[in-house]
Amino acid sequence: MKKIVQISVAPHVAFDLEKLKREVSNKFKLKGDFGFQIIKRSIDARRKPVKYALAIEVVQNEELTDRSMEFTYHPVDESAKSVVIIGAGPAGLFAGLEAIERGLKPIIFERGKDVKERRKDLARITKEMIVDPNSNYCFGEGGAGTYSDGKLYTRSKKKGSVRKVLQQLVHFGADEDILVDAHPHIGTNKLPKLIENIRKEILRCGGAIHFQSKLTDLLIKEGRVIGVVINGEREVSCSKVVLATGHSARDIFYLLNDKGLTLEFKPFALGVRVEHSQALIDRIQYGKADRGQYLPPASYSLVHNTKDRGVYSFCMCPGGIIAPCATDQKEVVTNGWSPSKRNNPYSNSGIVTEVRWEDIPDFHKYGALAGLEFQKSVEKACWKAAGETQKVPAQRLVDFVENRSSKDLPKTSYFPGLVSVNLNDVLPAFVSNNLREGFVKFNDKMRGYLTNEAVIHGTESRTSSPVRIPRNEGLEHPEVRGLYPCGEGAGYAGGIVSAAIDGQNVIQAIELSLHSKQSES
Template sequence: MKKELLLQLSPQEAYDEEVFRETALKRAGISAEQPNAYARQVKRSIDARGRQVRVNVTAEVFVNEAPTPLLTTPKAYQNVSNADPVIIVGAGPAGLFAALRAIELGVKPILIERGKDVRARRRDIAAINKDHIVNPESNYCFGEGGAGTYSDGKLYTRSKKRGDIRRIMEILVAHGATEDILVDAHPHIGTNKLPILVAELRKSILDAGGEILFETKVTDLILDSNEIKGITTHTGERILGKGVILATGHSARDIFHLLHSKKILIEAKPFALGVRVEHSQNLIDRIQYHCEIDRGPYLPASSYALVNQTMFKGRQRGVFSFCMCPGGFIVPAATSPGEIVVNGMSPSRRDSKFANSGIVVAVELEDLPQYQKYGPLAAMMFQAEVEQKAWKVGGETQTAPAQRLVDFTEKKVSKSLLDTSYQPGLESADMYEVLPDFISERLRQGFIDFGKKMKGYLTNDAQIIGVESRTSSPVRIPRDKESFEHPIIKGLFPCGEGAGYAGGIVSAAMDGERCAEKLVEMYVLK
């Protein structure tokens, strides 16, 4: 016998396995002493709107019946050592999942990654935090696994059109993620667990006969008229394939410069830019969970989502939270010396005493008239100049400029700063010197509004740290809506965040799969 239940539970009932089993069986009219009775959660989400936090759970109860597995048995990957090759540039989620899908379709992926493997990246990341040394080829953005591997690992996406979200989640579970990501409404793996998972994805690709070339930088494209035949690496090696999936991420500025220099169609794209705001996690918990002291032993660290519309010089723009990291850390995400970029991450347990979130302003192309001379690189050049200004104001190291939150709204330089999770350290600064006025003024309005929505949020016991600038790609590489192929260069498939078609691990992974399918359909199976 199998029953499905919709339950509204207390945190203990939802997160204590034995209490959940007893509660679910009781609600199903079954004694907890009943032999061969089993209960499990299929979906779970927290509802903190009322004074008492509840957890909405879809549960299944089985009696004298074996539960069906949550995870569908993944296919064994066939050997493609001698199959037709396709080239995939970038080993982030888009590139890795494109490679796995290519293998499933009987094609050999040659995966080219400018950075190091996921384990070797650790040393370069440590050098940024401790010694303020930025390796432009290996950092928080570049290297196996892409930006998400060492900057959080949230798996929530609103993208429903690109592919099968459940399929992506099951592949992740098959490679080491916990089954909780199949259940939670806002699944999360964590930066401490993602490197192991990424290494397992690599193993599947290599075991099936795919190739992965680390520390290999693409410096040119091999074109025959308007068709791409392959790529040239920094060593001068030419690698040919049936097509090229370009999945280089949102920070590969050299690739955008390369495309522009070769007169390959690209477009300037709106994005968002702002700061990271850091509160104590306890404060956010008390606001969100309506608790007086702490959230207790069962509830996870709370998060928030905020948005406000602001006016400046007659133009309305959104100010919103981005990549909120409960129980997390702020990390230095620059990809070149001479710039400051901050991002957020959380370990799997989300047990840091800090909460941080990007608070960013929508930047439209009409906001950047003085950058129009750069053509399709206009937004990217603006982004780079703000990052360079932050570096100078912060002292020309990876020390980041910062300001207490109320001080920022009142335009006062902070006499002192708070403890922070940002390891390279902070320098008290006037963030109005770092940010353009159309950004800083909108942020000021946004923080004041957020303080009204979340009582206690606007406090000088919080601080802003700058700059949060890599929210999405400032350049779009256009492609046909149906074929996913570049409208002019045949065989070129722009993919993932760097091409402007994804916004996180899951959406990028789905986009990678679709690009692989389209390439194989058009250039291998035709």
Template sequence: MSTLVQISIKPKQQEDLPYILELGLTKAKLYKKDIKDWRIRKRSIDARRAPVKLNLQLEFWLVGEEIKHIPPFVPQAVEESKTIAIIGAGPAGLYAALRAIEVGLKPIIYERGKDVRERRRDLARINKEHLVDSDSNYCFGEGGAGTYSDGKLYTRSKKRGNVLKAIEWFVHFGADKEILIDAHPHIGTNKLPKIITSMREAIIDAGGEVHFNAKLTNLKLENKRISSIEINNAQWHSYDTVILATGHSARDIFYLLHNHKIKIEAKPFAIGVRVEHQQELIDTIQYHGDSDNPYLPPASYGLVEQVDGLGVYSFCMCPGGIIAPCATEQEEVVTNGWSPSKRNNPYANSGIVVSVAPEDLPNYVEGDPFVCLNFQKKVERDCWEAAGKTQAVPAQRLIDFVEGRISVNFPKTSYQPGIVSVDLNNVLPPLISKRLKKAFKAFGRKMKGYYSNEAVLHAPESRTSSPVSIPRNPETLEHVEISGLYPCGEGAGYAGGIISAAIDGINCVDAVAKKKGY
């Protein structure tokens, strides 16, 4: 049993390992001769008050204690093993495949989009030519939405599964070891493609398969059991096990299931705007004026407020980041944010969204699985029309929005396709806009300087999570009505980010292995 202690240091002391060791030994009432080894286990920034500190958790192994080094990933050769189909190569699908080759199953991934290298060309077309490929974009393609949405690796829920295992796999496939100790680990969009490629190569080397430009277009059931799937409206493949990890934006999958009378349900989700400030301002606010401290990373923030019975909160905050166009169809606009590994862009952006349940919506019909999806689609299309029917988005300065004025000009924005001055009060549903206005005032009181007309709102931020859930048995993780069908990850309503989706992929394969006796 190792010994854990907590210490606090100044940011400039974080590289002084002898000092950290001495401080930790003193706190633990130990001497150097007492310990066999030690490490920094967790690191977090404490910016609640000046001066800013770093909180460290240190782990000591005493002389005589065994230090176990368990390999994070142990594949098996699975070329001749039983097969399972995995639909989608996002975090849930990739981790499901990796876990499959650990337990001895052969995963066959079908991904509607392209590999990470080819996918970049389609992202460039969205930014430069305003052309959206409905199967290859910021949401669809190898790595899923996670590849090009920052690479944040934390989850609020520890009950989902083994968070450390999921993060260790990222390190195994090329991520920096620092993510193992940071309280809010982050990889960076610039580094994720290489890591995702390494994961794919490991799956193939073990005997699994990964197929790109391979879209699920139909399925067959026999006596309430999955029996086969159709790919690209052409090829049928027999499977008795299908992990459905298609992501939160695969609307065609929801319609496919519904047409087969496979139960789906409307679920709560969130919708709002993406706000962009200068990173220097956020640093000044969060670090109490110490924004030039070279030992501190670009600052983030988290905000939440209850407004008229609904929660309004920050989502996917990206320090030193960029706002990206994340539509999956031509006649809609969607925003999201991401950061490179160094988080060294001059802007800070975050979704500010209103949490809504199906019954909160003006188009609510009891039992309609698409009530939230239809609301989401209407907001995205209304914004597309308001901004001129391109991938430019409607935008407004923050105080102008709250006070109902059209902005006459804008500071520079990171959103490459461009912005169009619009009064968002006339575009966003009143359910959303009225609560956002009250929330921004409240956020300004919590973060002095945040409520600024130098901040620009980009609309909409609408893909926070799936507006539809695919119900499953909590014990077997199979669909509540269909044997062999495993709804998985964000698209099914069981995850809310890279790590929780990855863990859900692992959990689904563990459920398959248990059923098959592996």
């Protein structure tokens, strides 16, 4: 007998296997000995006291399903066909692993540095307010997710296996809890080692990874890729290029646009990052500030629909830190991250609203790059408002809603520092108007959320790519054979897991293309 049962239990029971077994036995009237394991765990905070909702596999006289999976990667043959991959974020790295699985040789070019060297440049942003345009929170080994804490939750419906990606992450060092938790998370402190392990496996199997190697040109002949140019001087001949450059690689959009390739405007979201004390969010969500040892720092997910669009929370970080994520010296960009224990005293989240084509008529002259130029203009306005530094323009939450400047600001987790600014004067009116309405409505759902002890930081602007690079059914750009736009930067993913899946899908498409050519010949 093998079956899946659903049960809600007190937090202390969820983490005590003997007590949990008794609860399962009593609730489902199980007789005799049986085995069980949790296959999904989520917090049910709708009623107080808070409970854990568990999906449990129960077996009698059978083996439990093996949640984890061992992956064996074999070195590729010297004669293997190569695939050039631009970018070593999740799309690029998982494309590299998939290539090895399918007997192809991945050659990865990453504009930034490896995870260890990258840390030094992150420290320079925080301490000296100096931004390296090629090594920062967005660029470098592992991509933007490496130092944005590794949230793995996805609503992606794209063809591909979420389970496989999570199992691969466990194989390379992530905790097995990510296979169980409804909102899995690795933690910025643990991700770099995991990324290193993936890199070492790709290299062991005959792949290549080149750091500080920026794509500066695509070589195209008669509608086909014939090579790439790295750092303005090194030409690499190739017929298959996976473009996995991330949502902040603006130079890639300009490069493709200058070459006359079709690009598309893509709606995206923009707003602010709000920070509360974690104790307040715990009290609102759990009914008490002292959550005990079994409940994690509370999170939230909020949505409000105004008359014409949504306002919603994005990349919520319990026990987290707000980070300076600019990719250019003359802009201010925020994001958030949490360590694996989520044990910082602050809670932060992006609060954003959608930006549509009709919202930005002054930028229509830029065509498909209208959203990108609008995004840049807001980031630069925040930089100017913050005194042309990497400090952040900030405002107490109630002051923002009531459209008045804050006389002072409390300490927040944003280390470069704050400058008191009325963000209603900095953000575009349609953005600030929707955010103000959203914050008021959020307080109806979470009483106490709208407080002047909370601080908003501007701006949260890199939620997704403002440009889509089109592709056909074979996942190639419709105008250039052999060019495979991929992941968040191309507009086909939103987060680590969906980007990884897209990287895998693109390699599968490349393999299919190669086999089709062989059969034709």
